Amino acid sequence: MDDSINEDFERTQKLASVLGQARQLIASELRAGLADAGLNLQERGVLLTLARGRVKTPAALSKLAGVHPARMTRVLDKLENSGLIERARNGRDRRLVDVSLTREGQIVAARNTQVVQGAWSERLSHLSKSDFDALSQLLSRLLDR
Structure with missing residues (x-):
């Protein structure tokens, strides 16, 4: 096998390993810091996305929070049963459902935001x-197709 192919493979494997380790480390730290909320990372992601106020439909939440659309209903069911969100028919288009934080959901989202930022x-x-800035730019380029 060509040495340059081996070098490319080794660099790629090292990058994949470092990115994976970084993701696991951050996820572990977030789980530890937010253990009292009783929420998993997907549920927290939905709460934080709602707290930012950019979207309110399940489809848009799925996209921004990184929750698979097929799983979103279960995530929303759990958050609603926990009293953290409310779902209501959209006033302009009754086919759509809007999701919003309850007062308790706002409190939990604010606490989660502080832990995540920290x-x-x-x-x-x-x-x-x-x-x-360089890391952000490089990772963005990695995601570009």
Whole structure:
């Protein structure tokens, strides 16, 4: 096998490993910091997405929160049963359902936001602004097709 192919493979494997380890580390820290909420990462993602106020339909939440559309109903059911969200028919189009945070959901989302910001701030604190910007740009390019 060509040495350049081996080198490319090794670099790719190293990158995949580092990205995987970073994801696992952050997820572990978030789980530990948010254990009292009794929510998994997908449920937290939906709450935080709703808290940002950009979307309110299950389909849009699925896309932004990274929850598979087939799983979204179960996630919303759990959050609704926990008293954190409400679902209501859209006033303009009764075929659509709007999802919103309850008062309790707003409190839990705010607490989650603080923990998430703290975990990310601590993890990224050793990066300079230019390092952070470069990392963000490189990862964005990695996602471009």
